[in-house]
Amino acid sequence: MAVPTQDLPARVRIYEVGARDGLQNEKATVPTEVKAEFIRRLADAGLTTIEATSFVHPKWVPQLADAEQLYPQVADLPVALPVLVPNERGLDRALALGARHVAVFASATESFAKANLNRTVDESLAMFEPVVRRAKDAGSAVRGYVSMCFGDPWEGPVPVHQVVRVCKALRDMGCDELSLGDTIGVATPGHVQSLLAGLNEEGVPTSALGVHFHDTYGQALSNTLAALQHGVATVDASAGGLGGCPYAKSATGNLATEDLVWMLQGLGIDTGVDLGRLTATSVWMAGRLGRPSPSRTVKALGTTTQSHQE
Amino acid sequence: MAVPTQDLPARVRIYEVGARDGLQNEKATVPTEVKAEFIRRLADAGLTTIEATSFVHPKWVPQLADAEQLYPQVADLPVALPVLVPNERGLDRALALGARHVAVFASATESFAKANLNRTVDESLAMFEPVVRRAKDAGSAVRGYVSMCFGDPWEGPVPVHQVVRVCKALRDMGCDELSLGDTIGVATPGHVQSLLAGLNEEGVPTSALGVHFHDTYGQALSNTLAALQHGVATVDASAGGLGGCPYAKSATGNLATEDLVWMLQGLGIDTGVDLGRLTATSVWMAGRLGRPSPSRTVKALGTTTQSHQE
Numbered sequence: 001m002a003v004p005t006q007d008l009p010a011r012v013r014i015y016e017v018g019a020r021d022g023l024q025n026e027k028a029t030v031p032t033e034v035k036a037e038f039i040r041r042l043a044d045a046g047l048t049t050i051e052a053t054s055f056v057h058p059k060w061v062p063q064l065a066d067a068e069q070l071y072p073q074v075a076d077l078p079v080a081l082p083v084l085v086p087n088e089r090g091l092d093r094a095l096a097l098g099a100r101h102v103a104v105f106a107s108a109t110e111s112f113a114k115a116n117l118n119r120t121v122d123e124s125l126a127m128f129e130p131v132v133r134r135a136k137d138a139g140s141a142v143r144g145y146v147s148m149c150f151g152d153p154w155e156g157p158v159p160v161h162q163v164v165r166v167c168k169a170l171r172d173m174g175c176d177e178l179s180l181g182d183t184i185g186v187a188t189p190g191h192v193q194s195l196l197a198g199l200n201e202e203g204v205p206t207s208a209l210g211v212h213f214h215d216t217y218g219q220a221l222s223n224t225l226a227a228l229q230h231g232v233a234t235v236d237a238s239a240g241g242l243g244g245c246p247y248a249k250s251a252t253g254n255l256a257t258e259d260l261v262w263m264l265q266g267l268g269i270d271t272g273v274d275l276g277r278l279t280a281t282s283v284w285m286a287g288r289l290g291r292p293s294p295s296r297t298v299k300a301l302g303t304t305t306q307s308h309q310e
Numbered sequence: 311m312a313v314p315t316q317d318l319p320a321r322v323r324i325y326e327v328g329a330r331d332g333l334q335n336e337k338a339t340v341p342t343e344v345k346a347e348f349i350r351r352l353a354d355a356g357l358t359t360i361e362a363t364s365f366v367h368p369k370w371v372p373q374l375a376d377a378e379q380l381y382p383q384v385a386d387l388p389v390a391l392p393v394l395v396p397n398e399r400g401l402d403r404a405l406a407l408g409a410r411h412v413a414v415f416a417s418a419t420e421s422f423a424k425a426n427l428n429r430t431v432d433e434s435l436a437m438f439e440p441v442v443r444r445a446k447d448a449g450s451a452v453r454g455y456v457s458m459c460f461g462d463p464w465e466g467p468v469p470v471h472q473v474v475r476v477c478k479a480l481r482d483m484g485c486d487e488l489s490l491g492d493t494i495g496v497a498t499p500g501h502v503q504s505l506l507a508g509l510n511e512e513g514v515p516t517s518a519l520g521v522h523f524h525d526t527y528g529q530a531l532s533n534t535l536a537a538l539q540h541g542v543a544t545v546d547a548s549a550g551g552l553g554g555c556p557y558a559k560s561a562t563g564n565l566a567t568e569d570l571v572w573m574l575q576g577l578g579i580d581t582g583v584d585l586g587r588l589t590a591t592s593v594w595m596a597g598r599l600g601r602p603s604p605s606r607t608v609k610a611l612g613t614t615t616q617s618h619q620e
Contacts, residue, residue: 185610188576189535218569218606219576222532225499253606259528266498266529296528296563300495 009233011270013049014257015179015210016042018285020051020084021254022242024063026289032066034288036073041284042239043077045277047257051103052081055090071097082143086117091131095138102135103143103179104128106170108163111154112147112183125169132173143177144170145212149195151186160198167204177208179236182223185216185253189226196230210234213255215241220255221263228269235260240282240293256295258282275301319543321580323359324567325489325520326352328595330361330394331564332552334373336599342376344598346383351594352549353387355587357567361413362391365400381407392453396427401441405448412445413453413489414438416480418473421464422457422493435479442483453487454480455522459505461496470508477514487518489546492533495526495563499536506540520544523565525551530565531573538579545570550592550603566605568592585611 019039023030030038035053042050052074058065067083074081075098082101085091094102106124107113113121128144135142148155149163167178180195192211200206211227211234213220224235241256261275279301286293293299329349333340340348345363352360362384368375377393384391385408392411395401404412416434417423423431438454445452458465459473477488490505502521510516521537521544523530534545551566571585589611596603603609 186576188573190577215606216610217572218531218566219573221528222535222573225532225535256528262527263498263529263532266496267500296525300526 007231008228008267008269009231011233012228012264013234014047014260014271014273015082015234015236016047016050016239016257017212017236017254018042018239018242018257020053020064022238022240024054024061025243026063028289029063029065030288032069032073035066035070038239038281038285038288039074039081040077041281042278043079045281046271046273047079047239047278048272049080049082049101050077052083054084054086055093056084056086057090068093068097071099080141082141085131085135087127088131088134091135095135095140099140101141101143102131103145104131104170104175105145105147106166107147108158108166109148109152109155111152116147121166125166125173128170129173132170132175136174141177142175143179143210144173144175145179145181146170147181147183149180149187150182150191151184153184160195163195164198164202164204167199168202171204171208177210177234178204179210179212179234181212182214182220185214185219187213187223188219189222192223192226193230196227196232206231207233210236212236215253215255220253221259224255224260225263228267239278240285240298241295242285242293253294256282256293256297258295258297258301262297317541318538318577318579319541321543322538322574323544324357324570324581324583325392325544325546326357326360326549326567327522327546327564328352328549328552328567330363330374332548332550334364334371335553336373338599339373339375340598342379342383345376345380348549348591348595348598349384349391350387351591352588353389355591356581356583357389357588358582359390359392359411360387362393364394364396365403366394366396367400378403378407381409390451392451395441395445397437398441398444401445405445405450409450411451411453412441413455414441414480414485415455415457416476417457418468418476419458419462419465421462426457431476435476435483438480439483442480442485446484451487452485453489453520454483454485455489455491456480457491457493459490459497460492460501461494463494470505473505474508474512474514477509478512481514481518487520487544488514489520489522489544491522492524492530495524495529497523497533498529499532502533502536503540506537506542516541517543520546522546525563525565530563531569534565534570535573538577549588550595550608551605552592552595552603563604566592566603566607568605568607568611572607 053067054064085102237257237260238254239257243254363377364374395412547567547570548564549567553564
């Protein structure tokens with residue numbers, strides 16, 4: 001009964017952000033051993049790209065202050081384990097531990113660049129330039145996150161050309177992949193497709209693009225469908241729907257990996273993920289955090305792994 | 311920034327089911343006056359089709375046992391106010407009150423026909439035949455609901471041809487419109503489009519079809535997008551996401567009208583609905599019910615009506 005809609009990719013790479021983006025936004029600090037177990041379980045569920053932690057200064061993100069302790073505990077897993085690096089100091093820390101995949105995080109808007117990085121957009125791009133160059137020289141793959149690609153809590157709708165400018169700058173620096181973030185979850189499918197088309201027109205190929213949607217207004221999965229229909233084959237998601245962003249108003253709820261996998265399975269799109277194992281992992285993590293998962297699929301499947309999906 | 315994706319309808323009629331499908335599934339019985347106020351507020355928010363109540367025997371749905379008292383309180387509203395009628399007795403009650411839009415409810419599967427109607431599929435169709443004929447003779451428009459169009463908790467995936475058979479039977483009886491229900495929320499976009507294509511092939515035009523998705527696995531809005539891309543222009547939704555079905559396992563969460571309106575506004579599709587007023591209505595109703603709305607848009611907008619949507 002799985003009938004692909006037009007021109008969908010045959011395979012989607014899920015870029016799992018729960019262990020970083022999710023746990024970063026928990027009030028309670030999760031023990032390092034629990035984080036490591038979470039990542040191991042995600043890998044066991046079939047996820048092949050699992051963002052592990054962040055080398056932001058512990059003062060800003062105390063929840064991930066154990067990056068040096070955590071990374072070596074999972075480094076042997078046969079999966080890609082990207083880490084966030086805000087600057088050269090963060091890169092040094094990541095490379096010293098043998099990280100092979102790093103990510104910088106830019107903003108499409110001045111307001112959020114100021115709020116999140118305390119810099120203008122151009123100042124932040126200048127900060128990233130040596131990070132990207134040195135990471136590439138060290139043999140690392142580099143992802144560039146771009147926040148506020150659709151709307152911004154201070155500035156309202158974000159023009160496509162403004163996002164394209166930041167994306168091109170990151171590509172010119174050497175970023176292998178960009179992740180287009182709808183940080184406050186306001187995007188709708190037509191806007192998604194017009195941004196993707198705008199990027200293509202300016203020479204950024206769809207193959208270099210991932211999407212990162214939030215479910216603040218319930219739009220994450222329909223926006224993902226629109227991106228898949230444009231050919232996007234890398235989708236960010238968070239196991240159990242963990243996460244958000246403490247510096248952005250209304251930035252609740254990453255797209256839940258389980259809800260994404262349910263749709264992709266139904267569409268006959270390969271992900272390599274075992275939905276039962278993944279759901280069990282999110283139920284386990286919810287137990288550690290002391291609150292239920294916001295993922296609708298996790299709620300529906302509960303602790304069982306049965307489903308009637310076609 | 312609103313850029314329609316391919317071939318979307320210019321206008322969508324939202325068929326609001328919160329006052330019936332939503333309140334029917336509340337444990338507490340809502341006072342008649344509150345129901346009437348809810349319907350008036352929904353009309354004031356711009357909804358033009360508001361399912362008001364059900365003339366099922368009060369023994370089965372005690373929450374709507376006040377249909378005779380409620381209907382006259384809202385009958386003067388300048389909107390369509392469909393009511394459910396399970397049989398000729400229910401139709402008599404509805405017509406006696408002046409109802410001009412009625413709906414029968416069939417099942418695509420034997421298991422759910424038995425559970426919900428205590429009849430086989432064919433027996434239930436035979437029961438509806440005189441209801442539809444007499445309703446049409448009385449000048450009423452008739453909608454046919456079809457439950458379990460995608461998956462069934464007892465039978466698993468439901469073959470397209472099985473759904474098509476029931477839909478054709480209802481059309482042959484004279485139903486003006488059919489509502490394709492994903493009662494347990496398992497559908498995915500490819501399956502939606504293949505069912506719609508299957509119906510078209512057998513002579514059921516898209517213009518006679520509405521869709522009714524549940525968010526059990528978070529799929530309701532992406533399935534709606536797939537249906538819109540097929541040309542469907544009638545979408546069932548429930549203000550604040552109220553509702554479900556007490557007789558179907560895991561049948562949680564109708565598509566929230568607010569989440570739907572957010573997407574349609576972004577796509578530049580006209581609905582006539584004022585999202586601020588609608589959200590305020592759902593917040594008000596949640597207060598009466600004593601629990602928060604499950605709609606993500608209602609949660610995000612809260613009691614304010616501000617939004618940064620483009």
